Amino acid sequence: xxxxxxxxxxxxxxxxxxxxxxxxxxxxxxxxxxxxxxxxxxxxxxxxxxxxxxxxxxxxxxxxxxxxxxxxxxxxxxxxxxxxxxxxxxxxxxxxxxxxxxxxxxxxxxxxxxxxxxxxxxxxxxxxxxxxxxxxxxxxxxxxxxxxxxxxxxxxxxxxxxxxxxxxxxxxxxxxxxxxxxxxxxxxxxxx
Numbered sequence: 001x002x003x004x005x006x007x008x009x010x011x012x013x014x015x016x017x018x019x020x021x022x023x024x025x026x027x028x029x030x031x032x033x034x035x036x037x038x039x040x041x042x043x044x045x046x047x048x049x050x051x052x053x054x055x056x057x058x059x060x061x062x063x064x065x066x067x068x069x070x071x072x073x074x075x076x077x078x079x080x081x082x083x084x085x086x087x088x089x090x091x092x093x094x095x096x097x098x099x100x101x102x103x104x105x106x107x108x109x110x111x112x113x114x115x116x117x118x119x120x121x122x123x124x125x126x127x128x129x130x131x132x133x134x135x136x137x138x139x140x141x142x143x144x145x146x147x148x149x150x151x152x153x154x155x156x157x158x159x160x161x162x163x164x165x166x167x168x169x170x171x172x173x174x175x176x177x178x179x180x181x182x183x184x185x186x187x188x189x190x191x192x
Contacts, residue, residue, distance in 0.1 A: 132161030
């Protein structure tokens with residue numbers, strides 16, 4: 001390895017927000033999950049912080065709910081799913097179908113287990129209460145100069161467990177990859 005490569009590797013290590021993954025072997029798996037969904041749930045649990053970029057109809061809701069349920073069972077602490085307004089109640093209905101308990105909150109009230117709110121209500125919640133968070137429709141992070149992107153990133157910054165889910169199967173440009181990377185606690189978008 002030449003000096004420039006070594007210096008660059010050192011630079012990358014210094015700029016990373018977290019140095020270790022916080023994952024674990026899954027504790028629970030929904031019977032309704034297809035094999036490919038089980039593989040992604042297992043992968044996301046083992047990562048601790050990851051992203052599921054899957055097309056519409058691939059079962060992201062079940063996967064994020066199963067991931068959140070595993071984090072709750074592992075830590076016995078609450079997880080927050082942050083979703084667009086129209087999706088919060090739909091996710092709660094999907095959770096009930098799979099036997100997963102979810103509490104919808106619009107005012108910052110936190111119950112044990114999985115809680116869900118919409119992006120516009122995030123400011124009511126204290127991030128220190130949660131061990132993990134899911135950003136549903138995480139393409140919202142692509143606005144590299146947006147206030148909402150910064151709010152979400154700051155909210156999750158110290159959480160060991162983070163999951164991004166979006167139907168944008170492959171973010172369209174390096175800035176989108178960078179803002180997702182930063183939200184997950186890896187390199188910041190400017191560092192990338």
